[in-house]
Amino acid sequence: xxxxxxxxxxxxxxxxxxxxxxxxxxxxxxxxxxxxxxxxxxxxxxxxxxxxxxxxxxxxxxxxxxxxxxxxxxxxxxxxxxxxxxxxxxxxxxxxxxxxxxxxxxxxxx
Amino acid sequence: xxxxxxxxxxxxxxxxxxxxxxxxxxxxxxxxxxxxxxxxxxxxxxxxxxxxxxxxxxxxxxxxxxxxxxxxxxxxxxxxxxxxxxxxxxxxxxxxxxxxxxxxxxxxx
Numbered sequence: 001x002x003x004x005x006x007x008x009x010x011x012x013x014x015x016x017x018x019x020x021x022x023x024x025x026x027x028x029x030x031x032x033x034x035x036x037x038x039x040x041x042x043x044x045x046x047x048x049x050x051x052x053x054x055x056x057x058x059x060x061x062x063x064x065x066x067x068x069x070x071x072x073x074x075x076x077x078x079x080x081x082x083x084x085x086x087x088x089x090x091x092x093x094x095x096x097x098x099x100x101x102x103x104x105x106x107x108x109x110x
Numbered sequence: 111x112x113x114x115x116x117x118x119x120x121x122x123x124x125x126x127x128x129x130x131x132x133x134x135x136x137x138x139x140x141x142x143x144x145x146x147x148x149x150x151x152x153x154x155x156x157x158x159x160x161x162x163x164x165x166x167x168x169x170x171x172x173x174x175x176x177x178x179x180x181x182x183x184x185x186x187x188x189x190x191x192x193x194x195x196x197x198x199x200x201x202x203x204x205x206x207x208x209x210x211x212x213x214x215x216x217x218x219x
Binding site: 035042043045048056090096098099100101 | 143
């Protein structure tokens with residue numbers, strides 16, 4: 001069973017569209033994250049949730065909105081997609097310093 | 111300035127060489143991870159360290175808490191080791207992770 005699963009793995013969409021990326025973890029972890037990996041492979045934190053509550057919200061456009069319906073899920077909604085949003089987005093969960101990552105979602109905005 | 115600094119950024123080695131990637135950090139941590147990402151692939155945690163040294167096959171990771179430094183060593187490197195290696199530190203209590211910029215390793219046959 002995959003510990004942290006993200007869907008979809010690839011997403012190609014046009015500018016201006018609204019899209020969502022889903023993340024689920026079956027590890028029982030309390031903390032989940034969304035990271036953006038840029039073209040230089042640098043991972044930047046976007047959001048962190050602990051027990052469904054937002055604890056980190058880095059400076060990202062408010063077109064990005066996380067939603068956590070329960071502590072096993074943290075979905076990322078993106079409105080009015082722009083070319084610069086093209087990147088790989090990683091979901092992760094953690095507990096006690098141990099981190100597990102999803103496989104990533106490669107978003108391409110055309 | 112990044113909380114986590116890695117060096118080198120790019121590394122090319124001949125098959126069989128001994129490889130070292132270094133990581134320095136400036137924050138208090140609860141754990142340090144070495145992550146591996148193959149081209150186009152997901153991220154895998156190779157090691158989680160809070161002290162000392164760990165070994166898994168040809169990979170060795172060490173950490174010096176006092177000096178805030180960690181190293182990842184690869185012995186008898188192989189082309190399949192070609193990947194990006196990322197150092198990440200976990201800082202409690204929210205377990206926020208800080209990432210290094212990654213080291214892109216290419217092992218040539």
